[in-house]
Amino acid sequence: MKKVIFSASLILLAHTNANACADHDADYDYFNLFTQSIIKDKNYLPFLLTMSNGFHDHEHYDIRNDSIEDWQKYFGKTLSYADTQLLVEKMSMDELNAFKKGGSENSVLKKLGSYNKFHEGIDYLIEAKYLEPFMSIKYVESPNAWYQTPAEGSKDVTQLDYDETIAALTSLYHAARNPEIKLRYGYQLVRFNHYTQNFESAKDAFREFVQPLKLRTAPYYMALDQLAGAQRKVNMKEEANWNFFQVFMNSKSRKESAFTSMKWTDSASFKHLLEKAENPAEKNMAYFLLGYDDFNNPIPMMEKMYDIDPTSEILKVLAARSINELERRYLPGYFIGDDNDVASNSSDKSSENDNEVATGEISFWQKIKNFFSGLFRSNKSETPKKETSLSDKELLNNPHRIPFYTKDVKNSQEDFLNNLDKVTFKISEKSSDEFWKITQAYLAFLKSDYKKSSEILNNVKTSNPEYITEITRMKMLNDIVSQPRIDAEYENYLMTNYSALIKDMTANNDTPDYYGSQDNSTKRFIRDILANRYFIQGEKGKSYLMSNTLSALQYNPDLELVKSVEAFYNKSDKTVLEKELIAKNIDDVGNVDAFFNLIYGDYEMRQTNFEKAKEFYAKAKNFSGIPRFDYSYTEGEPMQTARRSYGNSYDGFSHISSLIFGHNVWESFNSEESQSMKAENFEGFPFIKNEMNKLQLAEAVIQLQKVGAGKNVAASQANQLIGNLMYNTSIMGYYREVFVMDVDNQMGPKFHFYDQEKPNFQYYYKDFNWHSYVENNNLDLAINFYQKALDKSQDDEQKARILFQMASAEQGKFYLYAEKQTLKIDYDDPKYEEKQDAFAKKLNNAQNEKFRTHMANLAKNYGNTQTSKSLQEGCSYYDYFLKTH
Incomplete structure (x- = not known):
């Protein structure tokens, strides 16, 4: 049993860099509000858009194997699909032989009745099950192979006697009377020759045993697939592409492999395909494949497909893929831009060689990606108003209202959203499928034309359950995103009309994780919308708690935000939604009032407002420790979570050493304080205790400040001690964690010199704890006290020590x-x-x-x-x- 214990701070650090990890999944970076899989022909689900796999993740969809369905027909529909699949793919050869001899008790075989009724099919399955373990090409390891070699004892096709196998299959082919069974033996002959690398014989076998039967059932396309593979090996590229294309068109379960096998090396390959296409369906499919290739613009191909057949099901695949591409650009999992993360401070930065670098020609899809990157970047001068008295019109037109759409397009040809809208409108006029109406409504939603989107949806009449689900969700989204102001009245409306959604959003598994885990569900999108609306309405506390827990304030204890969160916490007339959806994120921080007051006290200490700090610390005496959690994992058991116990260690309020007034002997944050720090040799300040809490610390500093107002030696010493305190709790000091809501002085993000810009949240506070920041520059304040000490000192040794401390602060x-x-x-x-x-x-x-x-x-x-x-x-x-x- 392997047991692992790790802290929440480590999880935060790992998650902050999650996008750089190899297991990053791009399919969870956006809100997937349009369900691609509502296309009716589920055989094309693999070809919906995905960035994570070769094909769309469709394992949970029921894409049936057409070969199994053909077997169902052969057995006269006496078996279900599942029973047939078990018989063909799972049942042992011994079980079938027992059935042949009349001795099987297998429940599936009993449904068939007697062996004699289906003896040709049973005999074929016995032969096929005998051959199957050998049906792989012999593995020949490359000298530079990095992949795993086959297991010892594994079989391949060379272990069968070629002449005997060909003779046996040929004899069985001729003996069979049922054309479907004959066809399956023909498939085995083509495959066996292909795998034994007798490619010309494979072509001959197809011509001799498969073609004459003139059947176009599943085994035919299985054989055609093998023929195409053999043709590829003898450099018959165009013929192979055409045959793989036929398999792609006509086989349900072999579309992925056939598509992968097709080789499109240049435009001539597609031209040949189009020239060979004999009917509109083949031409339509050829244009689909051209549109499917992601280096092409699918809209012209959709136009051509529209001209051939506006009711084509595969048109929906390209439309669904295109919408999903738009969603990835337009509905990111969290809205950020180049200027959103951190407040711009360009005046403090020097740069050279700022000239633009000339770039080469870029692809259409790259232009689309670049264009939609601009959709969620706003002018830096456009900052949201802080007033809560904005009019409905101002709220609706706020440039930071998400989701938002910009019409600043230099070249209309690049406006993919509008072009897609036009072609879907044309198709909807010719096709009776309500999919196109739903698509139009969704594109209107992306354009923020919620009225038009709702009007389209209200006119859709359908009994398709998937369509109904999509329409219902889109109506709800239109309702919520078009609301100018989220006030108490509308919160009550949401609780009444969308109670199921709110209930789902308040489930425990939807509470924001410590390290910001997100998924791309509709309820997460609604959370973002509400958080954004509260943000631009000036209700920062509510906006914050929509996406974060109270305890996360420790990572970025912004004073204005903390006050807003506290105001919401103290609100006596909370609505039901506020209680059920927002207030539940006020998590375990111990005494909540003490938590807030500690943040305020720390802020005042950093500003050297010691009297104010004392007042807040007096209200924080019940503080139970900075809320950190330790996670314990035992293999095979659920994760165990426990709030950290600090014991006699510093917990954010108590157990502060008097060495905080000392100076460092050497700069080592990892060493014990007794090794890194040394006390000043002043004995005239008995109110400095060996160990203090923050209230006692503030009281001691106030006493020092009073002494420091004098003009004697004690005044110089008192100011030096205060200077030491401010330096030691600055970004340079050994006790730098004390006034910044941290638990130790290790190199966390609050102590980075290179990341000292305050996060500029423009839309909401989602993933708040990804931005760990606190205003941590006590250096000038420390120098001010040192200067007072220096001015009042009469001792050169003390002056030398003071000047070195001032020099250290200056170095910081x-x-x-x-x-x-x-x-x-x-x-x-x-x-x-x-x-x-x-x-x-x-x-x-x-x-x-x-x-x-x-x-x-x-x-x-x-x-x-x-x-x-x-x-x-x-x-x-x-x-x-x-x-x-």
Whole structure:
């Protein structure tokens, strides 16, 4: 039994980079609201759009094997499809021989009655089951083979005597009287010759044993498939393509393999196919295959298919694929754009070589993808209003209202949505199938023309259960997305009219996961719509809780958002929807009021508003620890979840060491605090306890601040201690987790120098915990207190220590500055090294001019102190500075 224990923080880290993983599934990146599989001919389900597999995932659909259906007919419909499949594919040869001898008790065989009634078919199945284990081409391993070799003892076709097998099958063929059974022996003869690589004999066998029977049942296309394979081997490419094409057209269960076997090397291959097509159905199918190829624009092919047969079922396949392509661009699982993730701060960034790079010709589908990428990018200057008093018209026209559609198209030929709409309208006028009306309604929905979409749907009359399901869902979507404002009245309307949906959305398995697990279901889409509506209405707290749990605020404790969430939590007159759908995401954080007050207290401490921090911390005394969870997995058993127990360790509020007022001996976040930190040698502050909670810490700092207002040595020491506290809890400090709702100082995203921009949520707060951020720059505040300490100090050794601490804070400021500077340069730039060197020089000059002032002061004026000498021995950075300046 293998047991694995891991923490929620590790899950978050893994999920943040999930899209880079090899098992990423592109079919779950968008909201699949239009059900592709409502096409009536389920044999074409494999050819619906998918990005994850060679063919559409259709394993749960009932695509029947036409060979089994032919066997059903042979047995006079005495067996069900399942019984026939069991007889043909599963039943042993011994069982059939026993039936032949009259001794079988098999329930399926008993349904057939006697052996004599179907003796030719039973004899064929006995022979086929004998041959089947050998029906594979002999494996010859390549010297460079990376794949697994066949298991020892496996069989292949070379283990059968060729002459004896051909003679036996030929004899059985001639002895059979039933043409269907004859045809199956003919198939075996073609296949056996193909697999033994007697390709000319395979062609002869088809001509001698299959063609004369003039049957076009399943075994014929099985034999034709084998003939095409043999033709491919003797370089009869056009003939092979044509025969695979015939198999594709006429076989239900062999469409995938036949399509895979067809080789389209150039336009001439399709031209030959069209020239050979003898009837409209064949021409129609040829155009379908051309439209199916994803490097082509399917709409012209749909137009040609329309001219041939506007009622063609395969037209729906191209239409469904095209809609799914639009959904992937237009209805992503979460709406982001280049400027949505993080607030733009271009003024702080330097760039070089910003000239556009010329690109070559791009494919039609790439143009479509590029175009629809623009559908969910908005002008950076268009920021949503924060007021809650927006009019209905303003809400409806808000550029951040999802789903949204932009009409800024430079070239109308690239407006795939409109072109598809036009061709589906033409087809709907000629075809009586309501599929095309549903398609038109859905395209109107994508265009945000909800009125037109609803009007079309209301006029659709159908008894098809799949169509009815799709229509019902689309009517609901039109209703919800067209509503200008989601207020209490409309929330009650939703609970009344869509109670089943809301009930489904409140199920436990739909609660947002710790690490943001999503699926592309309709209920998730409705969650996004409601979250977006609340967001642009200014109800940020409700928007947040539509997609996240309360505990996730720890990852990005934005003050404005936290206040809005708290306001919703304290709302006394919540609607039923608010209680059932939103408030349920207020998960286990212990005492909720303490959770909010701790966030507020931490914020005030970071701003050095110590009195305010004390007030909030006084209300957070019942805080039960930052809500993290540990997951325990034992193989074969369900995942076990337990809230983390901190014991005597820091839990977000308690167990803070007095070393938080000290200075670091060496910079090592992984070491124990006793190794990394050293206490200052000040004994005049007895209110600093060895271990404190945050309320006691705030009280101690307030006392220090009062002492620091004086002009004596104690005032200098007090300000130095406060400076240490602010530095130690900054991004540079050993205790950097203390005021940012984190549990340890390890390199989490809150402590990255390179990702210090505040997330700019423009649409909603979905996947909120993917953006772990907190305003964490205490460095200037630390320097301010150090400066007060320096001004009031009378001791050169203390001044040297203070200046080094100020220099350390200044170095942190440089790291933050440097990460915002960028150099855009191509590797093939002939001046690559020259520009790299110039950029490095620019940063070095900036560091010397702006970020080493206190280091220079220390070296110049206090270089002879014992503190300076000790620092030179223990700090390579300071030693390097002294040697180079």
